[in-house]
Amino acid sequence: MSATVPQTDLVTLSIDGVEVRVPKGTLLVEAAKTIHTDIPVYCYHEKLGPAGLCRICLVEIDGMPKLQIACNTPVAEGMKVATRGPRVDEGRRAILEFFLLNHPLDCPICDKGGECDLQDYAMAWGPGSSRMLEPKTPKPKAVDLGPTIVLDEERCIVCQRCVRFDQIISREDQLRTDDRGAHTIIATATGKPYAGDFTGNVTELCPVGALTSKTYRFKSRPWDNHRTTTTCTQCSVGCQMHVDERGDELLRTMSVTEDDAISDAWLCDRGRYNIGFVGDDRRLTMPLLKQDGAWVQIGWDDAIELWAGELKKAGANAGVLGGGRLLNEEAYLAAHLFRALGIEHVDHRAGAQTVVHHESFANHADLETADTIVTLGRPPSQLAPVLDLRIRKAVSRRGARLISVGDHAANSFVPETRVTTADELRAALGANPGKVAIVWDGVMIPDGPTLTAPLHDHPDALRYVLPEEPNGRGADALGLRPRSGGMNARAMLEAARDGKLGVLTILGVNPVLRFPDRALVEAALRATPFVVVTDLFLTETAEFANLVLPVCSAFEKTGTTTDLAGDVLPVVGLVRAPEGVFADGDALVLLAEALEIELPPVAEIERRVRELVRTPPAFAPDASAPPASPPAGEGELRVIRETTIFTGGGTLAFDARLAALRTQPRAKLHPETARALGLAPGDLVNAGANGAELRDLAVIVDEKVPAGAVALVDGIPAAPLNALGGAHFVRLEKALVNA
Ligand code: SF4
Numbered sequence: 001m002s003a004t005v006p007q008t009d010l011v012t013l014s015i016d017g018v019e020v021r022v023p024k025g026t027l028l029v030e031a032a033k034t035i036h037t038d039i040p041v042y043c044y045h046e047k048l049g050p051a052g053l054c055r056i057c058l059v060e061i062d063g064m065p066k067l068q069i070a071c072n073t074p075v076a077e078g079m080k081v082a083t084r085g086p087r088v089d090e091g092r093r094a095i096l097e098f099f100l101l102n103h104p105l106d107c108p109i110c111d112k113g114g115e116c117d118l119q120d121y122a123m124a125w126g127p128g129s130s131r132m133l134e135p136k137t138p139k140p141k142a143v144d145l146g147p148t149i150v151l152d153e154e155r156c157i158v159c160q161r162c163v164r165f166d167q168i169i170s171r172e173d174q175l176r177t178d179d180r181g182a183h184t185i186i187a188t189a190t191g192k193p194y195a196g197d198f199t200g201n202v203t204e205l206c207p208v209g210a211l212t213s214k215t216y217r218f219k220s221r222p223w224d225n226h227r228t229t230t231t232c233t234q235c236s237v238g239c240q241m242h243v244d245e246r247g248d249e250l251l252r253t254m255s256v257t258e259d260d261a262i263s264d265a266w267l268c269d270r271g272r273y274n275i276g277f278v279g280d281d282r283r284l285t286m287p288l289l290k291q292d293g294a295w296v297q298i299g300w301d302d303a304i305e306l307w308a309g310e311l312k313k314a315g316a317n318a319g320v321l322g323g324g325r326l327l328n329e330e331a332y333l334a335a336h337l338f339r340a341l342g343i344e345h346v347d348h349r350a351g352a353q354t355v356v357h358h359e360s361f362a363n364h365a366d367l368e369t370a371d372t373i374v375t376l377g378r379p380p381s382q383l384a385p386v387l388d389l390r391i392r393k394a395v396s397r398r399g400a401r402l403i404s405v406g407d408h409a410a411n412s413f414v415p416e417t418r419v420t421t422a423d424e425l426r427a428a429l430g431a432n433p434g435k436v437a438i439v440w441d442g443v444m445i446p447d448g449p450t451l452t453a454p455l456h457d458h459p460d461a462l463r464y465v466l467p468e469e470p471n472g473r474g475a476d477a478l479g480l481r482p483r484s485g486g487m488n489a490r491a492m493l494e495a496a497r498d499g500k501l502g503v504l505t506i507l508g509v510n511p512v513l514r515f516p517d518r519a520l521v522e523a524a525l526r527a528t529p530f531v532v533v534t535d536l537f538l539t540e541t542a543e544f545a546n547l548v549l550p551v552c553s554a555f556e557k558t559g560t561t562t563d564l565a566g567d568v569l570p571v572v573g574l575v576r577a578p579e580g581v582f583a584d585g586d587a588l589v590l591l592a593e594a595l596e597i598e599l600p601p602v603a604e605i606e607r608r609v610r611e612l613v614r615t616p617p618a619f620a621p622d623a624s625a626p627p628a629s630p631p632a633g634e635g636e637l638r639v640i641r642e643t644t645i646f647t648g649g650g651t652l653a654f655d656a657r658l659a660a661l662r663t664q665p666r667a668k669l670h671p672e673t674a675r676a677l678g679l680a681p682g683d684l685v686n687a688g689a690n691g692a693e694l695r696d697l698a699v700i701v702d703e704k705v706p707a708g709a710v711a712l713v714d715g716i717p718a719a720p721l722n723a724l725g726g727a728h729f730v731r732l733e734k735a736l737v738n739a
């Protein structure tokens, strides 16, 4: 720590007789850590800062008549501190006796047994017996706090870490304390359920067993779990996480507190909770072949032979779609193998995105040092949830300015300036924007180049593109992207629809749900003579295939992935895949053998992956702006394409425990627009365009949606936005509700 701090800014003190030199302003609790001395804490947390509520961190400081709290006392030159000794131990004993007055002493059945700080500190410093004669103040058990969290009020020690996480980190301002003294409880400010995108973090922060997650509660004991550290592959942020498993059953995921570089020690609820699909009994376990409209199971050998035969027949007249869910090594293998067959129509971009990465390599933590952050397109809070916490941190703690460009429905939890024209953007940036960071969802928008022209004055800006698929950046760099002569995803689908492709291989993506024009995808899949899909489940896309190959989840295979910042991160297989399921990579190796294509050795693949991710090859530009959209017709509303972290498609559809988290079909409107249409919150409407209709969307009134627009969520299986064929405008009609 001291190496980068000027000597004049260092303070020398002694802790338990050991000399310590730390920067001015360091808190005693942190200074003690530099000599590996742990001072007990409950309310203090290094990411939340001091609160001074629990007083378990008492220490003795020479010259001070009373014990002091180490979590809120900065170091001073010459200070002499004792973290142990008769006075300190007595002080802690008294504090613990106070905590245990009303706390139930039922550690053997508490869900936190074995990893509870109260239990540990009571063993180390506690009174050993109770002097309490009166009955404890009873408080309710198992209070349903929201769709993800249960609160056992009797156990809460009111350290308020959960409340402060909600206020300081996620900034959702939902939690607070109610009542006073021994009756204090944690509750939501509005009385509504505690629901957000980061709720699971409070169960980790809670130092006792008061907050538990519904998906793990009473499932296992920590000493029975086997823990592995891996990378979350639910989005392109690349958060590091611990995964606890027992007997091949995934039990829970937890954040890696040391992961300052990527996750900043947090997980979003998608990454944390979306694991139940791995053990779902709807997993495919045998290749499926469609015969006369019905699925029949076949063996892997026959499936590979069939696939190889069809590819040989089609020659270069074949396409490959997807790959952003593959590990790096698999993406490299796929690109190598299909190109060896002469297939140039290869694209991993199966959604709306056209640009997947920027050549610069700004890292996650760089974002926090920006003075001005500009977001383009859909809010990063939904595409890269944990990255968005950095934006909230930069704005709320460092005073960075946030400018959002375009008319997307903002859902930022910090103040922002919204601009929709180049002039407004120029004015918002001002003459001295300082260090600029640009965060973009990679979707080209009409008028994009004109609108964002002022950003070209900042060539040194930190640039972040948020790939739609978790390993979009790796797939891009490793070659799953058309080079000269190759068709991109849309061109490939159009060619397939026109009967010009013999085989379409779809690697772990669901374009029927995700590509902006569903009718085009369905027509393309129907018209292609042979469609192969690799996936875990029979998805909307797999239903159209001739051959479906069952493949592993990221928890069942080992390799690397690339996050949005270009870091190559380890993915560790920690449970066995179901019998009959292969990794995509294994399927590709079998296919190569069947086609007699020589693959590079593993060491060579690993070397190429690292080299290519750092210096991706130049691709033909494929980012032309779409034409400006026409003006709205009479009675039409402009469509704003929204994303949520729990749209309900993909693996989320195959985890029954998370049903309550799925975003319900909805239409968000500005209050003025709702008034003009005679609509009120909760009304059901149908949205129509291009001869198609999304039915029964619940009206939500939200001031952040621009007037004259409607925000519709993309990717909800029950109301897929892409069924409207990429329409810029829709008409809303009140749905007829059956009595
Ligand atoms: S619920 Fe847990 S984290 Fe929240 S105040 Fe109580 S003890 Fe602290």
Ligand code: SF4
Binding pocket: 232, 233, 234, 235, 236, 237, 238, 239, 263, 266, 267, 268, 269, 270, 271, 272, 384, 385, 386, 387
């Ligand atoms: S932000 Fe992305 S990588 Fe991080 S936990 Fe959430 S889904 Fe996983």
Ligand code: FES
Binding pocket: 040, 041, 042, 043, 044, 051, 052, 053, 054, 055, 056, 057, 069, 070, 071, 072
């Ligand atoms: S940890 Fe110091 S007062 Fe709570």
